Amino acid sequence: xxxxxxxxxxxxxxxxxxxxxxxxxxxxxxxxxxxxxxxxxxxxxxxxxxxxxxxxxxxxxxxxxxxxxxxxxxxxxxxxxxxxxxxxxxxxxxxxxxxxxxxxxxxxxxxxxxxxxxxxxxxxxxxxxxxxxxxxxxxxxxxxxxxxxxxxxxxxxxxxxxxxxxxxxxxxxxxxxxxxxxxxxxxxxxxxxxxxxxxxxxxxxxxxxxxxxxxxxxxxxxxxxxxxxxxxxxxxxxxxxxxxxxxxxxxxxxxxxxxxxxxxxxxxxxxxxxxxxxxxxxxxxxxxxxxxxxxxxxxxxxxxxxxxxxxxxxxxxxxxxxxxxxxxxxxxxxxxxxxxxxxxxxxxxxxxxxxxxxxxxxxxxxxxxxxxxxxxxxxxxxxxxxxxxxxxxxxxxxxxxxxxxxxxxxxxxxxxxxxxxxxxxxxxxxxxxxxxxxxxxxxxxxxxxxxxxxxxxxxxxxxxxxx
Amino acid sequence: xxxxxxxxxxxxxxxxxxxxxxxxxxxxxxxxxxxxxxxxxxxxxxxxxxxxxxxxxxxxxxxxxxxxxxxx
Numbered sequence: 001x002x003x004x005x006x007x008x009x010x011x012x013x014x015x016x017x018x019x020x021x022x023x024x025x026x027x028x029x030x031x032x033x034x035x036x037x038x039x040x041x042x043x044x045x046x047x048x049x050x051x052x053x054x055x056x057x058x059x060x061x062x063x064x065x066x067x068x069x070x071x072x073x074x075x076x077x078x079x080x081x082x083x084x085x086x087x088x089x090x091x092x093x094x095x096x097x098x099x100x101x102x103x104x105x106x107x108x109x110x111x112x113x114x115x116x117x118x119x120x121x122x123x124x125x126x127x128x129x130x131x132x133x134x135x136x137x138x139x140x141x142x143x144x145x146x147x148x149x150x151x152x153x154x155x156x157x158x159x160x161x162x163x164x165x166x167x168x169x170x171x172x173x174x175x176x177x178x179x180x181x182x183x184x185x186x187x188x189x190x191x192x193x194x195x196x197x198x199x200x201x202x203x204x205x206x207x208x209x210x211x212x213x214x215x216x217x218x219x220x221x222x223x224x225x226x227x228x229x230x231x232x233x234x235x236x237x238x239x240x241x242x243x244x245x246x247x248x249x250x251x252x253x254x255x256x257x258x259x260x261x262x263x264x265x266x267x268x269x270x271x272x273x274x275x276x277x278x279x280x281x282x283x284x285x286x287x288x289x290x291x292x293x294x295x296x297x298x299x300x301x302x303x304x305x306x307x308x309x310x311x312x313x314x315x316x317x318x319x320x321x322x323x324x325x326x327x328x329x330x331x332x333x334x335x336x337x338x339x340x341x342x343x344x345x346x347x348x349x350x351x352x353x354x355x356x357x358x359x360x361x362x363x364x365x366x367x368x369x370x371x372x373x374x375x376x377x378x379x380x381x382x383x384x385x386x387x388x389x390x391x392x393x394x395x396x397x398x399x400x401x402x403x404x405x406x407x408x409x410x411x412x413x414x415x416x417x418x419x420x421x422x423x424x425x426x427x428x429x430x431x432x433x434x435x436x437x438x439x440x441x442x443x444x445x446x447x448x449x450x451x452x453x454x455x456x457x458x459x460x461x462x463x464x465x466x467x
Numbered sequence: 468x469x470x471x472x473x474x475x476x477x478x479x480x481x482x483x484x485x486x487x488x489x490x491x492x493x494x495x496x497x498x499x500x501x502x503x504x505x506x507x508x509x510x511x512x513x514x515x516x517x518x519x520x521x522x523x524x525x526x527x528x529x530x531x532x533x534x535x536x537x538x539x
Contacts, residue, residue: 057471057503059474060500060501060503063500064500064501064502069500069502070502070503070504073504074502074503074504075503075504076469076503076504077469077471077503078469078470078471078526078527078528078529079469079528079529079530080526080529081529081530082530318473318474318475319473319475322473347475348475349474349475349477349498351494351495351498351499351500353495354494354495354496354498355495355497355498356479356495356496356497356498356499358475380496398495398496398497399497400477400478400479400497401478401479
């Protein structure tokens with residue numbers, strides 16, 4: 001048998017008899033499972049998820065679910081095809097042994113695999129003081145259960161809600177509070193809402209939107225402590241500017257933490273920013289060498305991106321989960337030269353205060369911004385981000401139909417400022433500093449993060465615990 | 468039934484809102500909200516909305532309930 005024939009036989013045999021385990025039963029895990037079957041994988045497929053629910057969609061949680069329009073159990077994701085999978089729901093993966101190719105579960109079971117997909121995503125960062133975080137009325141918002149609890153709390157008409165952190169989740173929650181006519185204070189350590197994701201120029205517009213809708217927005221302040229009453233329910237918060245906020249519901253929207261702890265000791269390039277992998281989803285080991293058996297997709301993946309100087313990008317975006325899962329699933333069933341690259345242009349949306357905010361590219365990669373269309377005053381505009389004379393991202397407020405135009409320019413590394421679209425031009429089209437916070441300035445972490453060039457640069461994360 | 472809208476793709480044409488206003492709603496000019504698991508009685512309306520979406524952003528469940536049962 002020739003070498004090529006042997007490899008073909010190997011792929012055929014794996015597709016028929018292989019064992020694939022997916023850890024993570026949310027959007028990326030589900031879509032990867034479906035793509036594996038679509039690509040002809042008929043071997044054994046196991047999906048492990050720590051939540052006891054079938055895969056559900058998270059974006060509605062901070063919007064229509066929180067508002068009380070859609071019940072929380074109405075967020076189950078549609079299925080694209082039959083899976084014939086073993087579902088292990090409600091049990092977390094707690095360890096990975098790459099030598100024996102087994103995933104360890106919280107109940108002590110070991111699940112063997114031939115190929116493994118890591119899609120464990122992120123979780124909400126909790127309020128850092130555990131005693132205060134345990135007060136009744138203190139919430140986070142990431143999971144279905146989080147949303148159910150917070151929705152009930154809002155339905156009970158609290159006297160005031162305090163939102164700590166004005167990233168997308170915090171801002172969307174504040175918007176829902178105002179729609180429900182509930183008084184809300186937003187405390188943000190940075191200079192403006194959304195400043196980490198979109199910079200200070202856009203942040204100022206977002207700040208004005210919040211204030212126009214009656215949000216008591218306080219920027220440049222931290223929350224020092226939360227205080228409860230005798231029954232253990234949160235009642236007030238002390239801020240770093242010496243003021244006190246009386247609130248009986250507190251939402252800590254402090255960004256997310258990547259679920260990588262279970263990979264400790266596995267020898268993978270897993271750390272603070274997620275699991276390093278190549279642009280085809282193959283996980284890197286701690287030395288930066290691609291593995292042949294372990295793959296990564298979704299929020300927990302970080303991979304070099306050709307459009308962004310091959311810096312590693314970590315993207316907590318819906319379409320990154322979907323497309324990353326499809327590409328990675330394909331690569332799990334193929335060999336070189338049949339690999340697909342995951343060359344997604346990042347994109348996201350956020351609905352808040354009646355405005356649809358959409359973005360393509362990586363805004364924090366840019367250092368300049370220019371308004372290219374529409375009117376800031378009317379909250380209906382497009383703006384482009386640039387770096388070193390080329391366009392790297394764009395944002396629209398209620399102007400989403402134009403986003404494709406900018407996406408094409410970004411994909412072609414078009415000049416910045418970009419050629420004017422020739423329609424609906426604003427008076428002032430001068431580029432200005434985009435005003436992103438310096439790295440290390442405390443603010444809500446943006447949903448797409450440039451994490452450097454080296455998959456194991458976070459070396460401190462790899463030190464074995466004292467044993 | 469189950470649906471999901473790819474809101475990266477959605478451009479707020481609101482055809483779905485006209486065809487199935489109990490399921491799809493606009494908040495402001497452009498931000499689409501929707502009921503991800505609408506009542507089975509709305510299936511025809513939703514199917515029309517899926518077909519009418521100019522950017523084909525609405526994904527509908529391709530299985531019936533039996534096939535998607537989850538076994539642990």
